[in-house]
Amino acid sequence: MPTALTTAMWNVAFPSDVSRLMRRRGLLLPTLATTLLAIASAGAQTAAAPVALHVDSITHRLTLDATRLQPGQFLYRLTLTRDTVTSAIGDQRFIITTIDYAGTPALMLARDGGQGVSVASDSLVVRRDDLRPLHWIATHGPARVAAEFTADSIFGAMTSPLGKQNIVLPNRGDVLVNTMAVDEVLTALPLTSTWRDSASLLVIDAGGAAVTTASLAVEGEEHVSVPAGEFDCWIISVEAERATERLWVTKQGQIVVRTEQLLPDLGATLVRVLAQTDSPALVPTSARLPH
Numbered sequence: 001m002p003t004a005l006t007t008a009m010w011n012v013a014f015p016s017d018v019s020r021l022m023r024r025r026g027l028l029l030p031t032l033a034t035t036l037l038a039i040a041s042a043g044a045q046t047a048a049a050p051v052a053l054h055v056d057s058i059t060h061r062l063t064l065d066a067t068r069l070q071p072g073q074f075l076y077r078l079t080l081t082r083d084t085v086t087s088a089i090g091d092q093r094f095i096i097t098t099i100d101y102a103g104t105p106a107l108m109l110a111r112d113g114g115q116g117v118s119v120a121s122d123s124l125v126v127r128r129d130d131l132r133p134l135h136w137i138a139t140h141g142p143a144r145v146a147a148e149f150t151a152d153s154i155f156g157a158m159t160s161p162l163g164k165q166n167i168v169l170p171n172r173g174d175v176l177v178n179t180m181a182v183d184e185v186l187t188a189l190p191l192t193s194t195w196r197d198s199a200s201l202l203v204i205d206a207g208g209a210a211v212t213t214a215s216l217a218v219e220g221e222e223h224v225s226v227p228a229g230e231f232d233c234w235i236i237s238v239e240a241e242r243a244t245e246r247l248w249v250t251k252q253g254q255i256v257v258r259t260e261q262l263l264p265d266l267g268a269t270l271v272r273v274l275a276q277t278d279s280p281a282l283v284p285t286s287a288r289l290p291h
Helices: 016-025 179-188
Strands: 072-082 085-101 104-115 118-127 133-140 143-149 153-160 163-170 196-205 208-226 229-239 244-250 256-263 268-277
Touching (some): 085 118
Antiparallel strands (some): 072 268, 143 153
16 A cells, blocks of 8 residues: 655745745645635734635536445645646545444545645545535644534534634535545536536635535546546536636546646645556556457
């Protein structure tokens, strides 16, 4: 099983002001279309402004076929590009396993690995039949979030060097909690060239927590090459109030093999690419037999 290692010196690749901002913002999760935990470090002087709700007019459907999801492991490599300098900031290992959670058939979506100067990990338990979240724990350095999900509510708490904040929010069936939740939902959706939908995102920062709305759409297709191979992909755009992200999802098996997220505060782009997987659903184009 591959280990998650940071492969470059953070402060060598970027000026000290950028490094401090990255640590202060937290970057607990590597993509937008998930929980954005911008948790201040112990040296921060002020908390960020509270997150705001965003209303989207797209009709929500998210017709899922959760039977497409199977246990597996995925190793992703993260890089950050600022100006013309690209730095490797860590590897992230995603693991999907089937479990029983309080008598409910479920999936455990687990992530661990290095991210910059810190180690990040989180585990999300979702229902096996419809991928609704049940339980979530995430850590990044000294920051920690834990939450439970009922049919209509989200209860939890966030702790960081700034202190503790309780989380009490209404729950919707389409809420996406973390990076892996987004990846797995995209695996279970009926993607086509005209597909378009919306979903809720759980957003947490030093100012509080909220559920905000994001639009999702197929904006094109592309043949891409990543360390795990070459694949024909749908390009999925995710747009929310705070930022945008693009994800490359394979047409065969609908696995996320690449993501790009702009980080305006840093003037940088965060990229995640698939390096290795044991998923039988993912077969590189070069490995397929000719018709």
